Amino acid sequence: MERGRGALGPALELVHTGRAPTRAVLTAELGVTRATAGAVAAELEALGLITVDARPAAAGSQGRPSHRLSVAPGGPVVLAAQIHADGFRAALVGLGGRMVATAPGCMTVPADPSHIIDAVVEAGAALLRETGRRCLGAGLAVPSAVAEPDGTALNPLHLSWPAGAPVRRLFTEALAKAGVPGPGEGPATGVTGNDVNLAALAEHRHGAGRGARHLLCVATGHRGVGGALVLDGRLHSGSSGLALEVGHLTVNPAGLPCHCGSRGCLDVETDPLAFLTAAGRTPGPEVSLLQQARDLLRTEYADPAVRAAAELIVDRLGLGLAGLVNILNPDRIILGGLHRALLDADPERLRAVVADRSLWGRSGSVPILPCTLDFNSLIGAAEAAWQPVLDDPLTVLG
Amino acid sequence: MERGRGALGPALELVHTGRAPTRAVLTAELGVTRATAGAVAAELEALGLITVDARPAAAGSQGRPSHRLSVAPGGPVVLAAQIHADGFRAALVGLGGRMVATAPGCMTVPADPSHIIDAVVEAGAALLRETGRRCLGAGLAVPSAVAEPDGTALNPLHLSWPAGAPVRRLFTEALAKAGVPGPGEGPATGVTGNDVNLAALAEHRHGAGRGARHLLCVATGHRGVGGALVLDGRLHSGSSGLALEVGHLTVNPAGLPCHCGSRGCLDVETDPLAFLTAAGRTPGPEVSLLQQARDLLRTEYADPAVRAAAELIVDRLGLGLAGLVNILNPDRIILGGLHRALLDADPERLRAVVADRSLWGRSGSVPILPCTLDFNSLIGAAEAAWQPVLDDPLTVLG
DNA sequence: CGTATTTTGTTTAGTGTCGGCACAAAGTCA
DNA sequence: TGACTTTGTGCCGACACTAAACAAAATACG
16 A cells, blocks of 8 residues: 555665755665655655655756755754763764754763763753654764673773773663653663764765765774774674774884784874874873874974874874775775874875775775764764664654 | 565575575575465476475474475586686586586696686586586686776786786686577676685585674685685675785784785785795695695694794784784684694684784684685685576576 | 374465556746 | 656556465374
8 A cells, every 4th residue: 555665764864864855866766666756755754754845946957846855854863972081972863964952061970981871861861851852762972892792892991991881781771761762662772882983884974985885984082093894884893893993903013012912003103192202292181182182283283393293103004094905995984083184184195105005006096085074973873873763764663 | 476586586595505494494584474485485496496305304393394495406507617826627516506517627828817717618618518507607716806897807926817817808708709608698797706705605605604794714825815704695895806805914023025015914924835934844846835835734743843833824824813803803714725724733722812812802702613615716606606696586597 | 093283385365565657747948 | 838858646557475274294192
């Protein structure tokens, strides 16, 4: 009777990522008939997820103009949360990666994950109460590898949390405690993941990674280096969530010792502390290492010592990226954190090093881009929370 | 009217990989009703791809016994070909990875890829004429990275071929020349791939990799090291076919110089020549380096120098595998060539090294197994050739 | 030995989703 | 204004599947 149930998920994802601005292109993208695409759009509109403009858009070309398809402005949201070394942030994020409301917060109890998670979830719950939006899910990004299927944080070292903290359970419990409703009758179940992984997902959907088939992301936080891989639109997090732990690739055989037992790991050779040290600076305690490194790069790049340090780090990073290119053969690389700043400072040098050290010119010519999304880990947490809806809107929304 | 068209491909794959021995488990695996599974099986039988036993199998349990489902013994085949440093081999391979006929051959004109490919295809065509089997496709495995979408061999160094040889085009032309028919009316189009990649596919379907979600394969040929990754049953060959070029991971910072410009690469530190050299042997020209290395390992493992050399290579290999585990987080690793022999000689040492050097105990405990299939590259070439049939039997067979 | 139970396979009817097609709508182009 | 182009919709039929009843072939148990 009702048409377009099977294509509902793919259709929503197309509108969500902005690849289906009208029903006409939706028809083409889905590979169905206009009748089906129309039914799909009507169904998604009935579910309150998208809107179809009443007035047709201004037509520049021949033929009957299309009505614009867009994400429903007042539609449901997900609760997104991010925890990093400097604090936490909660937000409500709608379809299309739109941040509807946000509330930054300060980290008060660094040593106890449960307190922080409770606080950030409560901040999100407050936003839900204020806005009155319907909540369909919740996602949390943490600066640590998250083991599957347990949902434990294996190395939240820079948060001074205990290794193995059960973040997913804590998150779900906090959601229940704060009364955040799920799509059904019970409380929401939380999705939890590594921040770089989630950032990669966000960049793939809404940022510099759009359209990439095999997207590699590498980023520094304040300490260490994280990686992520998005394959055909799905995050590849390995069989137990621990893929792309790229911090211990050897990039300087005679380099600094690393806590992993080896020397010259990407982690200790290319993170903000490495850059500050190479530039002969002693980091201060006022602001984060990442901030200090970025500031140094921005304000004192003319200083030969700073420039030399930047080039040294770029060379090391290039070696690591080349190794990853040889293994993963991505068609795009996106950099975040300090690496992004280093790319901005001297894009050609990094590209040259990667091309030179990767095996084939073909894969060496892979584009390397800066990330483009603000709060990409937060948006990524939202993307992960949206995933069940994108996969099958009917099952979630009934 | 006719039931079970959509599930035809998945059903065939289940029978093909031996995961659906009866219609009852086919029903369960497909998640459909008995009626549909029965119709699917009937359709596949009508296409001549599978057989349903007339007599029910001996029933050990309660209830009506199931009829056995199996691959049709006299059914269609694909032409599979493999080229390696010592020669080439052609075979006809049916569903289920069954080698129906095979013909080894000697390499006569090493420097010219077109002659060898013509010869191996002609050998396969002869098998087709002899057996009178219907041919549904053709696959070729070569010891080189194969660039996509061009189908050129980038580093067929050990064959003394020119880099960039257009192997896919040559293969397809040879198939036309030899009159190998495709599924339709025209000649067959050839699938071409790297031998380790195809071997990994074969091991995943029929060998030690069955059931693995993220399967990593690493193998030596005569020189150098190859890698392959099978994700959720599909080969991951990267955006341009160059993924898993693992030979240039650094495993010994102070090691031998490599043609890639670095030192101590997996390629030069763990291949057969490296083992023979470490054991103080001077390789002779009679048999292949791989054969010499295997023989040495088998016959003189009691010799302390040989054993020490083996342990050295195992340690280096373990370092490389640990690096790959950190990046890919596979749930199984399969080794081939000399690496397989080294694993057989001392399984515990390699597992301990990998566990010690990979970041998390959890991913460090990944099972490491020897490959179990004879001629796995050849079977893998057949698997790649079967793929269109497995994806959609009706489109291929009409 | 015969009947009940269990599991498998088949037949028939019904249902839901989608393609095909005709038609309507809304613009541009000449 | 009329021809053309492109988009959207309503109706019908094809078809792949489910549901449910029935049939078949073994074991289990009295």
